[in-house]
Amino acid sequence: MEQTSLRGIANKAVQDKTYRFRNLFGLLTVGFLFWCWGFVNKKASAGVDRIDARMYEEHLIGNIEQLVEQIKGKTYRTKLVLRKYIPKLGGKLRPLGIPALADKLLQLAVAKILEAIYEQDFLGCSYGYRPNTGALKAVKDLSQALMFGRYHYLVEADIKGFFNNIDHDLLMEMLGKRIDDKAFLNLIWKWLKAGILDKGQVICPLTGTPQGGVVSPILANIYLHTVLDVWFYETVQTHCRGQVYLCRYADDFVCAFEYENDAQRFYEALEKRLNKFNLEVAENKTHLLVFSRCKIRNGSSFDFLGFEFRWGVNRHIKNRSRIPIIKRRTSREKLYASLANFKVWLKKSSLLPKNILFAMLNRKLRGYYNYYGIIGNYKSLGCFVYRVTQALFKWLNRRSQRKSYNWEGFKELVKHFGIVKPRICHAF
Secondary structure, eight states, rough: OOOHHHHHHHHHHOTTTOBOOOOOOOOOHHHHHHHHHSSSSSSSSSOTTTHHHHHHHHHHHOOOHHHHHHHHOOOOOOOOEEEEEEEOGGGGGEEEEEEOHHHHHHHHHHHHHHHHHHHTTSSSTTTTOOOOOHHHHHHHHHHHHHHHHHOOOOEEEBTTTTHHHOOOOHHHHHTTTTTTHHHHHHHHHHHHOEEETTTTEEESSOOOOTTTTTTHHHHHHHHHHHIIIIIIIIGGGGGSOEEEEEEEETEEEEEESHHHHHHHHHHHHHHHHHHHTTTBBOOGGGGEEEGGGGGGOOOOOEEEETTEEEEEEEEETTTEEEEEEEEEEEHHHHHHHHHHHHHEEEHHTSOOOHHHHHHHHHHHHHHHHHHHHHHHHHHHHHHHHHHHHHHHHHHHHHSSSSSOOOOOHHHHHHHOOOOOOOOOOOOO
């Protein structure tokens, strides 16, 4: 029933691109929220009320009924969003917002409804936080576009503090073009204005959506759909003489151009366009560069979604000439960041029983290969697992006051428990 309702919304959104949906608030029923519960991450951290998924599920129907009663009775109030910090490369910290579980469930339900509407509007250049696509699909499509398109110039860009600077009023105005339901929009407004509990202090946000909020990714995509995607293909493309291409994952994007003048004009117009929506380019991550099969020797490269892209030549000789191809490898920044994370984990886990330690290590390595295991990146994978093995040797020898293993003994240990070898998982 729930999927049928969402399918009906999606069909209507496809048929009429200007239709404004009404009575979406009425879809927030006990049955719909119970169906949405199946999509909640049960392992996620608890919010400010310290209620996790196991505790909430003990009286699931009663809790959902109470939540729906509050929604319908207009007595629903959002709880504070708990802010945690996760480490980034260079010692920086990324703020992460953790909503209370009841708020998370309701946000998930609203996100499902928004997804049914806006998936019909979003363009193919958008890959982040969307069903049936993702970062590896973006890497594949970008590689093919650069390989076979007539592109010679790139603008690689990032938006400074994007999630913290989304303008609430402008976002609600965008939502209002597709949604004519004040009660439904009021729920979103409440989440945008929900207080944030940060190290014991309550912060009332004026802009932005908390990273970690279930509804935040689709709200971010709706904002950038208007700010960037539609503008690029309806305005920028019409003023360019040659081919253009956009690949965006959340607020990280790459634009390709056939002619330098087109790339230069876009580069200059981008800052003005973002400023119009109270956003700024991250100057240290935004560049205009030559990236052409005709100028392989200049050695230009760029990073996108953890990979370094560069032009090279293949190993095979055809008609006595070497064919230019796009080569990809793990970016140095991401390689060092992953190694740093592994070393922190090994330091904490080195005292575990060896069978458990090696099982967990191999699980992590498989996850790493599943993302970075693309054609042409085997050497980087080998470098990564070699460094991880060295770190493992170091921390196993710190389990006690005296050295536990020499290299020969360590090799026998690895031979016994096994470390999964690098492998290519994706044929592109």
